[in-house]
Amino acid sequence: MDEAMHISKSVTEEEKQELSMKVNNESSQTADKIASQGEQAAAVESMPASTSPLRTKPFPSWPQWGEAEEEMLRKVLYAGQWGTLGDQAMSFASRFAAFQDCQYGIAVNNGTQALEIAMRGLGLGFGDEVILPAYTFIATASAVCACGITPVFADIDPATMLLDAADAERRITPRTRAIIAVHYAGRPCDMDAIMAVASAHGLKVIEDCAQAHGASFRGRKVGSFGDVGTFSFQETKNLPAGEGGMIVTNNKEVFAECWHYHTSGRALEGSAELGGLVLMGTNARMAEWEAGILHVQMDKLEGQMAKRTENARLLRELLKDEDWLELPAQDERITCHAYHLFTMTLKKDVLGMSREEWIRRVSAEGIPVSASYNPLYRDVMFSSANFRRMCAPVSGSAVTFASCALESGSMAASDDCKAVEEAAPWNVYLTQNVLLAEAEDMQDIVKVFRKVLGR
Numbered sequence: 001m002d003e004a005m006h007i008s009k010s011v012t013e014e015e016k017q018e019l020s021m022k023v024n025n026e027s028s029q030t031a032d033k034i035a036s037q038g039e040q041a042a043a044v045e046s047m048p049a050s051t052s053p054l055r056t057k058p059f060p061s062w063p064q065w066g067e068a069e070e071e072m073l074r075k076v077l078y079a080g081q082w083g084t085l086g087d088q089a090m091s092f093a094s095r096f097a098a099f100q101d102c103q104y105g106i107a108v109n110n111g112t113q114a115l116e117i118a119m120r121g122l123g124l125g126f127g128d129e130v131i132l133p134a135y136t137f138i139a140t141a142s143a144v145c146a147c148g149i150t151p152v153f154a155d156i157d158p159a160t161m162l163l164d165a166a167d168a169e170r171r172i173t174p175r176t177r178a179i180i181a182v183h184y185a186g187r188p189c190d191m192d193a194i195m196a197v198a199s200a201h202g203l204k205v206i207e208d209c210a211q212a213h214g215a216s217f218r219g220r221k222v223g224s225f226g227d228v229g230t231f232s233f234q235e236t237k238n239l240p241a242g243e244g245g246m247i248v249t250n251n252k253e254v255f256a257e258c259w260h261y262h263t264s265g266r267a268l269e270g271s272a273e274l275g276g277l278v279l280m281g282t283n284a285r286m287a288e289w290e291a292g293i294l295h296v297q298m299d300k301l302e303g304q305m306a307k308r309t310e311n312a313r314l315l316r317e318l319l320k321d322e323d324w325l326e327l328p329a330q331d332e333r334i335t336c337h338a339y340h341l342f343t344m345t346l347k348k349d350v351l352g353m354s355r356e357e358w359i360r361r362v363s364a365e366g367i368p369v370s371a372s373y374n375p376l377y378r379d380v381m382f383s384s385a386n387f388r389r390m391c392a393p394v395s396g397s398a399v400t401f402a403s404c405a406l407e408s409g410s411m412a413a414s415d416d417c418k419a420v421e422e423a424a425p426w427n428v429y430l431t432q433n434v435l436l437a438e439a440e441d442m443q444d445i446v447k448v449f450r451k452v453l454g455r
């Protein structure tokens, strides 16, 4: 048996849960440090730690594996082809694209590269602007920057924490070329509104579906609405392979362009020939181990999706009368929420404590909760020397990308994202593996939520 596998197998479920609680506690401690600089410091420090946690039973660990994964790894090993457009990667790309209602799929090495290649495949580059939500993982923005494109941050709808299409429309300039719709937490964006804005202004749409495997809007899977969709198979995702990503599209030209970029600029046909090079690409191909694992994990995905949906429905029902939190608004056009995260916004006026203190108390009672993103334009990345160095002048141009981004005002203007400024500091979530537990475990969550508020 592979040594790494042996080591992971020797970690018990309890140890894993303990580890994840430790990580969770550490992130809460970091958040606590931040809070302690503010006015809530006194309240935070005077709170006693829980001596008898209401819950000690671990939630299901993640990722999950068994004999089928082990067998698949052996199969890839003995097949003797471990990478470079192998059978597993090619067949998984077709299978996953079809699952997401798309004709074409390209298996790549991660979700960040998938985004970058998608933008290059659409012909976007230096001098262009792309609008994206100010509330997302850093990779959505860093992939934009890596292409030399200026990110323009738009506000979110606080009822959903997703891109506000009307606000995105207000930020369109003559340089705007595309909108990135991020299906944060696995909840599909309002694709009616986003596609309407894009078509009215002749913009491309990229769907960042890193958290939304299998999610659908009006019965149609995410990734199939825009010009191109991207996914991540990083370890925490609902479909994990450790690392990995996918580009999906229904547009043959976009597929061909992305194909060239992902495999060192080679042509789609005759790719083994050096003469088949058609552009300067990169190597972002998926390894066979990852694709093999994804095939096996995918066999389980729909069963897991049903379980998450059922538990999320129950949790929403159990929490519906709590006056100290707000659940994302229901939208009947959402035919499948992937529930990568179960998000909640705490009501600061009712809660009576800081978010960090709430997280600390809930975690201490055995429920793993976490804080979500900060407004992305505030990230230190954008003011770092490294950012300016990474975005160096493009040859032949006197204008640097960094100067475009920072001095054209497009990033500074992002400061007026009022909804994200107000909602982000109070957003929290449970992760998808918690929703794979049993109905009585959902009851525990609610009991803990009440206990920490003294109810």
Ligand SMILES: Cc1ncc(COP(=O)(O)O)c(C=O)c1O
Residues within 6 Å of the ligand: 110, 111, 112, 113, 136, 137, 139, 140, 182, 208, 210, 211, 231, 232, 233, 234, 243, 244, 245
């Ligand atoms: C919204 C979003 N976009 C992009 C990515 C990047 O994916 P990866 O980690 O596979 O590079 C992630 C990963 O967490 C994500 O959550």
